[in-house]
Amino acid sequence: MAHDGIGARLPRKEDRRFITGAGNYTDDIVVRNAAHAEFVRSPHAHARILRIDVSAALRAPGVIGVLTGAELADDKVGGLICGWMIHSKDGSPMRAAPYAPLARDVVRYVGNPVAIVVAETKNEARDAAELVEVEYEELASVVDPAAAQAPGAPQIHAEAPGNTIYQWALGDKGAVDRAFAGAAHRVEVDLINNRLVPNAIEPRAATAIYDRAEGRFTLYTTSQNPHVTRLVLSAFVGLAPEHKLRVVAPDVGGGFWSKIFIYPEETVCLWAARRLGVPVKWAADRRESFLADAHGRDHVTHAEMAFDASHKIVGLRVKTIANLGAYMSTFSSSVPTYLYATLLSGQYDIPAIYAEVDAVYTNTTPVDAYRGAGRPEATYVVERLMDIAARRLRIDAAEIRRKNFIRSFPHQTPVIMNYDTGDYEASLNAALSAARYAEFPARRAEARSRGKLRGIGLSCYIEACGLAPSQAVGSLGGGVGLWESAEVRVNPVGTIEVLTGSHSHGQGHETTFAQLVAERFGVPTDQVSIIHGDTDKVQFGMGTYGSRSAAVGMSAVNKALERVEAKARRIAAHLMEAAESDVELKGGEFVVAGTDKKIAFANVALAAYTAHNLPPGTEPGLKEGAFYDPVNFTFPAGTYVCEVEVDPKTGAVEIVQFTAADDFGTIVNPMIVEGQVHGGLAQGIGQALLEGCRYDRDSGQLVTATFMDYAMPRARDLVSFNVSTTATPCKTNPLGIKGCGEAGAIGSPAAVINAIANAIGVERIEMPATAQRVWETCRAAQAAVAAQ
């Protein structure tokens, strides 16, 4: 039998259905008599709603109903919530304003839903939506996070004076001030972490059904965490108690966090299905995805780093303004705080860190977590500073990092995190060697002979995955626990069903989770099914984001497998008349050590169900569940090396080499891990070179609202990646897994920008480094040289 356990490069079980068009996505689900929804959205960034007239729309062909915020309020449907409480440094709670699923009095961003039109066909709903007359009184708007706090800026919510949601801080300000006062060298930088649109390949969708007989809802939806969706819709929006609401997230085509959040559209569809008495289907078109999926990043940062005479870091000071958009999305408050500032120590031994973060409202689409969620922003700050410091202090970019690496573990940073393990020098060395770093000067010279500026950039990133433990999450303001659940059901014939609270929307859990079962029980992966995404099947779960599924979700499965194995061993020992301590599970069989006695795992399963001959007091059946609450985060880390060639005449940047050396601890399936790294790198390179969400400063219109203006990375923008791994297994979970889903997006932007800055010979260039920006930077650099 081929090895298909932990470490096997197994093709993904799910890919056949995905690539042959046999997947079952939310919009594929056919429901009898389903009606179709279209949302009427605000065309203004900020306006008062004076009047809504739905009469013409109601008369349009095929229309079943038109509902507005007034009906929503009549039915006492609650607002959407932000589930993470942040307190400002003065102790006051964050100033969260109400977030109604349909705006009633004021619209606060272009795309803010105002009404839902439900009709027999999608086209009829669209036609009728154009007939809904909304009279607006336009108000001044603000889209820029730094401008939102300026005196006289338009006020977006009465609850948040100066548009400021919180002014949060982490770290020891006094210690940092003292470190800077005594420092030999100081460097500083102003950075913008550009706003991104998530752009999952499958737009968000919902199919909402209300069963009058049972008083029970079913919501098929594009969710990364259906149980959390059910919890919020029950406990906060108040549409139905949990036992009367089934949430199903079937095949989901990508999320990148954007499908975690509980959004207005899905909520309104669910309510409309009951109110109108018809199943309601909605699927966003791409323009709606641009307008209405929570965006990512959007930080404005000033950062300073202090060094002693031997180039050791003595302090780091960071001030960030984070744009949260027009309303606080589900986890928005946690992203620029506990997912960001806690990673500012990077891979370095920094004795003192102080970070201040102001979160602001603006007249833009809500901003929440996006692949990496806070950690890319932190890495960008630290790794840009390291490069600028190397340049100013005239030492090699690798050497300044090497000099400051954390070398003993566990390591307590000054910003909460306790790193369990790592070997940063190993990944740095692996990356430098694979990238032929030492020979770079020759490559640069050769490029110059062709008129190209060649540059190299490093990024030594760290991330924290598998947010944990639940008690700590709660003490930091999180509204949920971040554990995971699993149930392992062994069928009488020995096939196995694993129910998990994790959710696969591209990660390949049907393969990797089955590999864990194969590893432990010796059962081929094709005899294992992974069941997820349905609140009627899986009792509870926290879903998939933050690279948590392998580290947390599989640890829960492992715990349940241990329990199944213990019971199966007890039965096997009984059947073979051996002592339990002499029985071991090997290659799918229980064997009695030192004898030729053995019994196949499947036969033990059958015995458990026939129950003809069980040990005294043993219940029939073979099924166990487990909840796993990790004791700490995991800390994947690595080094990325980007090499670029800049055409100074056009500003075109070509990535000519990209090397990744990651430490993800134990790897379950190297092929899937490589795929995750490749995808993450593409997104990070996209952020660095191409993707820049732009709002018009005056009108508040989203300028980049289609793929004609929002540049997604294409294959030709990339290079064949050179990826490898080193491993220091995680010490705080049983499998040694750290997680790999976000590393690429976290580590790569700084590597790309450092490489471009290195090529041109400047300190600063903003993301995305578009051709015009690069050309202008080249021209300014040439002019500066000429002036000297």
Added chain:
Amino acid sequence: MYQTTYVRASSLAEAANLLRDNPDAKLISGGQTLVPTLRQRLARASHLVDIVHLAELRGLTLEGDRVVIGATTTHAELAASDLVRQRIPGLAHLAGLIGDPPVRHLGTIGGSIANNDPAADYPAAVLALNAAVHTSRRTIGADDFFTGLFETALDPGEIVVRVSFPIPRRSAYEKFHQSASRFALVGVFVAVLADGSIRVAVTGAGPCVFRATSIESALARSFTAEAAESAAISADGLNSDIHGSAEFRAHLVPVLAARAVAQAR
């Protein structure tokens, strides 16, 4: 998409009649601009008159000293044509740079030039090569065909039938992509025609394709990359948007012209 009526025309004459009888009808060929526009409800059409299959609009032939290309020839067909690759390599290269493979297998040369998107590639080739546009009613010279932003000399109901390109001595196209749409931020087509005259056409930079006469003059004196690059292009009146300022576009024109000169064959 708003409600529309799809009609598959059986002849050019029937298509012309449908357009005459239905003022809000639109011709559809490859549909690579029209369909997304209709889907976004930015345009509406009472009828979609499909002409993409008409035999009268097909064909890719050598006629004397000209290459004649039927209006519904797709970009992919043109890019892969041995005839075009041998006789007008710059044109074949240009066609292979349009959009992405799905676009190139559906979009047509007739549709592209009739739409005259300011950032489309074909107008640069038609203008630089001094092609003739044969329509259902007449023949229009390249210098007269492109009249403004999304504007051409075509009258309502007039249909592009084929485009005839004189075979040049040398030609080349250099394109600087707009990174999101892959249209031309700036595209420059350089042609040395059979009579030795030099024409340089620029797309993407302005509201409509135009000839860069300063570069043409410089190249007439010396057909070298250096000569092309030394010519100045004014930023006045050029396009300025989130993808590139007028100054950046003006800067790119001679840079790309120089590269086209170096590539021309």
